[in-house]
Amino acid sequence: MINYRTKAIIKREVIQQIFSKRFIFATLSLPVFMLIVFGLQFLFMSFEGGGDSLRIFAEEQSTLDLLRNQLNEMENNNPADLQLTYQRSSKDELEVFIEENREAILEGNINGVLFVPATALEDKQVLFYSNNAGNQILLNRIRTLVNNVVINAYIDSRNIDDEIIEFVRMNVSIQSLRITDTGTAEGDASGQQAVAIFFNILLYISLLMVAAPAMAAVNEEKVSRIVEVFLSSVTPSELMAGKIVGSAIAGFTQMFIWLIPVVLVASGSVPLLLAFSDLDIQLGFFMLLYFLLNYLIGVLTFLSIFSAFGAMFDNPQDAQSSMFPVMLLIIVPFFLAFSVVNNPTSILGVAGSLLPFFSILVMPARMVLIDVPLWQFAMAALINLITLYFVVVLCGKIYRFTILMTGKRPSWKEIYKWMRYS
Amino acid sequence: MSELEVRKLNKTFGQLHAVKDVSFKIPEGAIFGLIGRNGAGKTTTIRMMMDIIGPDSGEILVDGKAVENDFRRRISYLPEERGLYKKMKVMEVLNFFMEIKGIKPSAVKNKALDYLDKFQLLDRQDAKIEDLSKGNQQKVQFISAILSDPEFIILDEPFSGLDPVNTDILKEIIIDLKQQGKMIIFSTHLMDFADRMCDQIALIHKGELILNGPLQDIKKQFSGRNISLVYEGDISFLSSSPMVETVNDYGNATGITLYKAEDIQKVLRLLIERQIVIKKFDANEISLQEIFLKVAGGDD
Numbered sequence: 001m002i003n004y005r006t007k008a009i010i011k012r013e014v015i016q017q018i019f020s021k022r023f024i025f026a027t028l029s030l031p032v033f034m035l036i037v038f039g040l041q042f043l044f045m046s047f048e049g050g051g052d053s054l055r056i057f058a059e060e061q062s063t064l065d066l067l068r069n070q071l072n073e074m075e076n077n078n079p080a081d082l083q084l085t086y087q088r089s090s091k092d093e094l095e096v097f098i099e100e101n102r103e104a105i106l107e108g109n110i111n112g113v114l115f116v117p118a119t120a121l122e123d124k125q126v127l128f129y130s131n132n133a134g135n136q137i138l139l140n141r142i143r144t145l146v147n148n149v150v151i152n153a154y155i156d157s158r159n160i161d162d163e164i165i166e167f168v169r170m171n172v173s174i175q176s177l178r179i180t181d182t183g184t185a186e187g188d189a190s191g192q193q194a195v196a197i198f199f200n201i202l203l204y205i206s207l208l209m210v211a212a213p214a215m216a217a218v219n220e221e222k223v224s225r226i227v228e229v230f231l232s233s234v235t236p237s238e239l240m241a242g243k244i245v246g247s248a249i250a251g252f253t254q255m256f257i258w259l260i261p262v263v264l265v266a267s268g269s270v271p272l273l274l275a276f277s278d279l280d281i282q283l284g285f286f287m288l289l290y291f292l293l294n295y296l297i298g299v300l301t302f303l304s305i306f307s308a309f310g311a312m313f314d315n316p317q318d319a320q321s322s323m324f325p326v327m328l329l330i331i332v333p334f335f336l337a338f339s340v341v342n343n344p345t346s347i348l349g350v351a352g353s354l355l356p357f358f359s360i361l362v363m364p365a366r367m368v369l370i371d372v373p374l375w376q377f378a379m380a381a382l383i384n385l386i387t388l389y390f391v392v393v394l395c396g397k398i399y400r401f402t403i404l405m406t407g408k409r410p411s412w413k414e415i416y417k418w419m420r421y422s
Numbered sequence: 423m424s425e426l427e428v429r430k431l432n433k434t435f436g437q438l439h440a441v442k443d444v445s446f447k448i449p450e451g452a453i454f455g456l457i458g459r460n461g462a463g464k465t466t467t468i469r470m471m472m473d474i475i476g477p478d479s480g481e482i483l484v485d486g487k488a489v490e491n492d493f494r495r496r497i498s499y500l501p502e503e504r505g506l507y508k509k510m511k512v513m514e515v516l517n518f519f520m521e522i523k524g525i526k527p528s529a530v531k532n533k534a535l536d537y538l539d540k541f542q543l544l545d546r547q548d549a550k551i552e553d554l555s556k557g558n559q560q561k562v563q564f565i566s567a568i569l570s571d572p573e574f575i576i577l578d579e580p581f582s583g584l585d586p587v588n589t590d591i592l593k594e595i596i597i598d599l600k601q602q603g604k605m606i607i608f609s610t611h612l613m614d615f616a617d618r619m620c621d622q623i624a625l626i627h628k629g630e631l632i633l634n635g636p637l638q639d640i641k642k643q644f645s646g647r648n649i650s651l652v653y654e655g656d657i658s659f660l661s662s663s664p665m666v667e668t669v670n671d672y673g674n675a676t677g678i679t680l681y682k683a684e685d686i687q688k689v690l691r692l693l694i695e696r697q698i699v700i701k702k703f704d705a706n707e708i709s710l711q712e713i714f715l716k717v718a719g720g721d722d
Contacts, residue, residue, distance in 0.1 A: 005494075008521035016509070225503035229563070231474040232499030232576075233522045404474065 005234040006242040013246020018253060026209060027254050031261050034198075052111040052138055053083040057094050059118040062156070064088050066149045067116065071142070082141075091117060098129055106131050112138055116146065121154045191281040193341050195262065196365040199291060200337040202258055203298065203361050207330050210251035210299055211306040212323075218243065218310030218403075219319045227403055236400040244303045251299045255292065263288065283368070290377065291364050297384045298360035301391050302330065308395035311403040318409050333361035344369040354380055356387040424485045425450055426471075426574060426605060431480035433466055440466045441477070444631045446624045448607065453600055455620035455637070456609045457710075459718055463629040464609045465502070468576055471607075472499055495523055498567040502578040502609070504560055508552035512543065512562055515551060519566040530569055537565045541591060557584055564592065568599065575599065578609045593619070617710035627718045641708055644716065649678040649686060650707035654699035665689060670712055677712040 002010075017023050056071070058064035068086050089097065094115050104110045113129040120126050126146055128139065155165050221227045230239050266283035305326050313319040336358060340349040344366045352362035353372070359380045366372055398415065426448045433441040441463045448454045458464045469475045471482055473493065482489045484496075506515055516534050517527035527534075538544045541561040551559055560583055568575060580596075581589050596619065600606060610616050616623065623640065625633035633640055647667070651657075652675045660666050660678060665685040670677040680686065686705045693700060 004524045005522045008518065011521070012518055016507075221505070224505045225501060226505035226507065228474070228501040228503060229499070229505055229519075229566075230522070232472045232497065232501075233494055233519070235473075404469070 002241070002245075003238070006238045006245070009234065009239060009242025010246040010249065013243055014249050017247065017250035022213075023250065023254065027257050030202075030205065030258060034201075053109065054085075054138070054142075055097075055110060055113045056084060056086045056116075057089045057097070057114065058086075058116040059088070059090060060116075060153070061088050063116050063118075063120070063149065063153045066152055067146070070145050070149050089115075091115070105129065114142065114146070116150070120150050121157060124150055126150070192368050195266075195281055195283065195368045196341045196344075197338070198262065199364045199368065200334060200341075200361060202255065203295060203364060204330060204334040206251055206255050206258075206295070207298060207302050207360075208327075210247055210254075211302040214243065214247045214303050215306035215310035215319060215323070216316060218307045218399075219313060219316050222311060222403055223315060231404070236403055237396060239403075240304075240307060240396060240399045244300060244307060247303050248296065248299050252292070252296055255295050259288065259292075287367055290367065290381075293381070294360060294364060294384065297381075297388050301357070301360070301384070301388045302326075304388075304391045304395040305329075308398040308402075311399045312410055312415065314406055314409070329357040330361070333358040337361045337365040340365050341369065350376070354383060356383055359384055424573060424605070427483040427486070428467070428471060429481050429483060431467060431470055431482075432478045433463075433470060433475070434478055440629050441470070441626075442629045444480075444624075444626065444629075446631065446634045448605055448622065450605060451600065451603045452621045453596070453606045453608065453619050455616040455623040455710075456607060456626065457611075457613070457616055457623055457714065458626035460611075462626045462718070464626055465578070467626065468499070468578065468607075468609055472497065472576065495570075496572055497574040497576065498570060498572040499576045500564055500567040500578060500580055502582070504556075504563050504583075506551045506559055506563055506566075509550060511548050511550055512538070512554070513547045515562060516566055516569060520570060523570040525570055530571075534565065534569055537569065537595075540595065541565065541588070557588060560584060561588065561592075564595075568595070572604070574605045574607070576607045576609070579611065580608070581610075581612060581615055613709065613711035613714050623710070625714065625717060632717055633713070637710070640713065641710075642706075644713050645706050645708040646683045647680045648705075648708040648712070649680070649689065650702070650704040650709070651676050651678060651693075651700070652702035653693070654701070655697065657693070657696075657698060659696060660689075660692075663689075663692070668716075670715065677709060679712075679716070 056064070056067055058067060064086055068084075071082070071084055087097075094113070098105070098113060101110060105113070108131060111130060115127040115129070117126070124147075130138075155168075221230070227239070234242070262281075263283065266281045306323070309319055309323055309326065313322065333352065336348065336352045340346070340352060340362055343349065349362065349366055352358045353366050353376065355362075363372070363377075363380045367377070402410070427446075429445050431441050431444045432439075444463070444467055456464050456467065466475070470477045470480075473482070473489065482493075484493065507518075510518070513534070516530075520527045520530055535544065535547070538547055541558075541564075543558060543561060546554060546558065551562065554562065564577075564580065567577075577596075580592060584592060596606060608616060608620060617637070620637055622636050623633065624631055654674060657669070657671065657676065660669050665680055665682070665688060667679045667681050669679075678689065680689065690700075690703060693703075
């Protein structure tokens with residue numbers, strides 16, 4: 001099948017795609033884009049609630065002092081640019097303050113007024129005045145803190161042993177331990193979850209980015225009649241094979257480049273960004289190998305389908321509008337893989353990683369989260385290869401039959417007939 | 423050099439019998455015209471000859487043997503609808519087409535430059551196809567079809583879209599290729615070109631071959647009752663003459679077909695009596711256009 005004619009077509013496809021502005025831009029911009037998205041998210045989170053002016057009132061001086069200490073400590077550790085003022089006052093004095101400063105509160109010059117009455121040590125009821133009662137960001141920042149202050153004040157007033165106090169105040173720490181074939185590995189799942197999501201997004205983007213332009217290119221060759229020139233020198237099968245293999249090589253190269261930063265991070269060669277420095281990422285050689293081979297099978301499968309669709313229709317609009325059912329074969333597994341990230345051992349996850357088409361996106365997400373049994377890997381690979389075989393045979397038939405056909409838009413019934421008879 | 427034979431080709435598309443038992447032979451070194459109306463089955467026949475689509479029955483033979491896979495190396499095709507990759511440069515296109523023919527581009531570089539020079543495209547060798555005019559794109563495509571030095575060249579409407587200067591250049595190159603012993607197969611609607619350039623023709627009508635053979639023999643067959651006349655005056659009276667079957671009048675030149683060959687002298691006498699100025703009167707001349715109209719015109 002791969003003779004000098006096919007090789008010439010593969011060579012042209014690879015050169016045209018790899019040196020195209022679109023390819024270079026996409027290859028370089030995707031990792032940068034993802035870093036920017038994560039970075040911006042981090043940036044926005046760090047700016048949330050900044051610049052707020054908060055007035056703290058307490059009936060008891062000791063409570064006020066505790067609040068000052070805790071809030072100052074919070075500001076030092078995690079600055080949110082809060083302007084804080086503290087004042088000891090009774091409920092009546094507070095009401096006078098609010099009356100006098102009503103305008104400032106309404107205009108947002110004072111974002112909130114917190115009042116901790118003496119009775120808070122009995123019923124844990126504190127008051128918060130604001131022009132925006134739903135200012136959850138500000139409330140969330142101080143809720144735990146005020147709770148701790150009230151608890152501490154209560155404990156202080158009861159003369160309880162320090163050791164007991166320390167134990168009570170200590171949070172439970174759940175250490176996540178992952179059972180693997182080789183033993184028990186200590187680790188935090190969030191790093192692996194990030195990789196699973198990253199793999200899923202990479203596969204989704206790449207499959208669409210490689211297969212959709214291939215469909216457009218095949219359709220353009222048909223519409224512009226370039227294909228007729230080609231077919232005087234090559235067979236339709238050679239032409240289709242050349243175009244698919246060429247596009248797959250270009251896609252594989254792109255995927256390989258995208259994986260390099262992930263591998264460098266996983267190997268510890270490059271420290272993660274500040275926001276993700278706690279993530280523990282473990283990526284073995286087998287995982288990477290399976291991911292790349294799985295991608296190769298996937299991209300060949302979808303390139304075959306998309307190319308056949310490009311050959312079937314007389315214009316790009318008809319081809320695009322008929323693509324939706326095939327797009328679902330990428331979109332649905334993409335969303336399933338996201339749900340698998342939360343529970344990779346679910347029945348849905350196992351089934352998804354063994355179903356034709358679904359397996360291409362679901363298995364890579366699962367394999368980085370749990371130790372997938374070897375038989376499941378073998379089964380998934382076999383299913384993907386069998387799927388690829390049937391797709392290539394059927395789509396090859398459609399391509400050969402339809403690439404020179406012009407006229408009305410074919411119906412699904414006709415497409416089925418072509419597959420049977422061609 | 424070789425002889426190409428099409429034997430009993432049949433092709434149906436659903437209910438449409440597009441090509442019915444078409445057979446013809448093309449001798450080596452001939453310029454062969456495959457003519458017919460739109461939808462007659464010419465392109466389908468060519469596609470089967472090129473092995474782009476398979477026939478339902480029949481075969482293509484070269485020197486009496488069925489064509490094999492390497493036939494694609496020996497044949498080139500310039501389709502009616504032109505198509506080149508718009509983003510590729512002229513030399514890249516030519517190199518690519520050589521590679522799919524299994525020829526190293528470096529081996530034909532000088533020849534490519536020579537053809538580009540002949541077509542006045544030498545200074546555009548690094549230009550992108552999309553930056554060329556339609557006529558220039560067509561010339562590049564023609565060069566890509568002949569650069570691999572094929573034995574058989576199929577040209578589908580090669581002159582359409584070319585200006586008179588480029589038409590002349592192309593004609594010269596085609597004649598040069600014929601002199602090199604290449605077999606050239608034209609598919610065309612332009613009877614004038616076919617008339618002047620083809621040695622042999624095959625006329626396909628509604629999928630069937632209705633004329634086939636050396637052009638001169640076919641002309642002889644049709645010219646017995648035919649007069650080619652160049653004149654001045656009014657010859658409208660001929661249309662109502664009981665001797666005349668048809669008159670294809672173009673103002674000062676006409677083709678006249680009679681019911682009987684014996685009436686040729688009577689018609690000449692009639693023209694003189696009516697004081698028509700006769701500049702040319704040829705009783706053995708019939709154009710391919712007239713033959714075409716006789717056998718394929720009229721019945722839609």
